[in-house]
Amino acid sequence: MPMxxxxxxxxxxxxxxxxxxxxxxxxxxxxxxxxxxxRRVVVEQKRWMNEQEFAETLTLCQLMPxxxxxxxxxxxxxxxxxAIGATIAVAGFILLPWSxxxxxxxxxxxxAEIGGVRNILGGLSAAAAGLLIGTGLRLLVxxxxxxxxxxxAGLAFAGMxxxxxxxxxxxxxxxxxxxxxxxxxxxxAR
Amino acid sequence: MNxxxxxxxxxxxxxxxxxxxxxxxxxxxPDVHDFTVARGWVTDQEFANFFAVSQIMPGPNxxxxxxxxxxxxxxxxxxxxxxxxxxxxxxxxYYLSYRLWDRFREMPWQRIxxxxxxxxxxxxxxxxxxxxxxSAAVGWQSAAITAAAVVMMFAxxxxxxxxxxxxxxxxxLGFL
Numbered sequence: 001m002p003m004x005x006x007x008x009x010x011x012x013x014x015x016x017x018x019x020x021x022x023x024x025x026x027x028x029x030x031x032x033x034x035x036x037x038x039r040r041v042v043v044e045q046k047r048w049m050n051e052q053e054f055a056e057t058l059t060l061c062q063l064m065p066x067x068x069x070x071x072x073x074x075x076x077x078x079x080x081x082x083a084i085g086a087t088i089a090v091a092g093f094i095l096l097p098w099s100x101x102x103x104x105x106x107x108x109x110x111x112a113e114i115g116g117v118r119n120i121l122g123g124l125s126a127a128a129a130g131l132l133i134g135t136g137l138r139l140l141v142x143x144x145x146x147x148x149x150x151x152x153a154g155l156a157f158a159g160m161x162x163x164x165x166x167x168x169x170x171x172x173x174x175x176x177x178x179x180x181x182x183x184x185x186x187x188x189a190r
Numbered sequence: 191m192n193x194x195x196x197x198x199x200x201x202x203x204x205x206x207x208x209x210x211x212x213x214x215x216x217x218x219x220p221d222v223h224d225f226t227v228a229r230g231w232v233t234d235q236e237f238a239n240f241f242a243v244s245q246i247m248p249g250p251n252x253x254x255x256x257x258x259x260x261x262x263x264x265x266x267x268x269x270x271x272x273x274x275x276x277x278x279x280x281x282x283x284y285y286l287s288y289r290l291w292d293r294f295r296e297m298p299w300q301r302i303x304x305x306x307x308x309x310x311x312x313x314x315x316x317x318x319x320x321x322x323x324x325s326a327a328v329g330w331q332s333a334a335i336t337a338a339a340v341v342m343m344f345a346x347x348x349x350x351x352x353x354x355x356x357x358x359x360x361x362x363l364g365f366l
Binding site for chain 1: 208209210211236239240243244246247248249250252253254257258261269273276277279280281283284285287288289291292298301302303304305306307308309310311312313314315316317318319320321322323328332333335336337338339340341342343344347350351353354356357358359360361362364365366
């Protein structure tokens with residue numbers, strides 16, 4: 001099982017400034033869904049986590065209250081450098097983008113009713129939706145040979161996309177079955 | 191009205207909500223709306239504007255949106271208090287739960303739980319994209335932009351910023 005310490009950084013420690021800058025990048029680039037950039041930076045560029053570990057961390061964050069993407073920031077920081085790492089990563093994620101967003105947004109809001117901007121926003125949000133779907137599909141790649149995993153991903157998708165049930169309900173209904181199936185498969189594999 | 195006491199009431203309320211916001215902060219937006227509009231702190235229109243502008247800003251959207259409300263209620267200090275109340279309590283919980291999760295990482299039961307839960311999470315991410323696509327869709331053109339973005343993201347490791355820029359440019363040129 002691919003877990004701790006095998007992803008590149010086992011030897012050298014990730015510096016706090018690298019953490020700060022990494023999550024600053026996730027934050028600044030991540031409009032229309034920070035998850036796309038969190039995965040790109042954490043998994044593809046920095047290799048702080050592998051694909052599977054990232055998906056599992058995301059699961060943990062989805063089970064907790066709060067902004068999931070901040071949760072990922074905390075978990076990656078905590079994994080690499082403990083409490084300090086988590087604090088620095090969150091600071092990188094929030095401090096600068098928040099100041100910029102508050103002043104720029106405050107300015108925009110004073111001049112609200114922005115005419116032709118609406119069309120641009122429409123195109124942007126359509127593209128952002130596609131990026132999110134593409135990110136999900138990429139996360140699914142490591143599971144492509146496990147048909148039960150694909151089935152449960154499909155059920156979770158349908159439960160959320162088509163039934164309008166709240167997310168905790170969907171998770172609570174599917175999680176016990178999915179875990180039970182994983183357990184049976186695990187027992188068979190031995 | 192006493193601005194600093196209003197800011198405190200708002201921050202306290204947000205701290206409670208953020209601790210309960212299972213499934214992400216958007217799930218508690220209706221509550222924030224009723225709480226702030228009923229007190230006359232923001233109007234309906236302002237609330238909608240805050241949402242729209244926070245969505246087009248990079249960075250933490252929901253934290254920013256709550257800060258706009260705080261800014262209106264109590265100036266910069268109100269904005270900072272709202273931001274802290276929105277991300278502070280969840281951060282502490284994330285940290286503690288990650289520590290616990292990490293400590294039992296090698297246990298066989300945890301491997302099974304992880305294997306069972308991860309596919310669900312991924313399905314939910316794709317559903318999030320689908321729901322966003324549905325709300326952004328005004329016709330086949332926006333569906334085409336979404337589909338193209340899926341392919342570019344999945345098949346090529348193209349920088350997402352290019353894909354977003356292309357989408358925004360197509361919209362701005364009147365493709366939608």
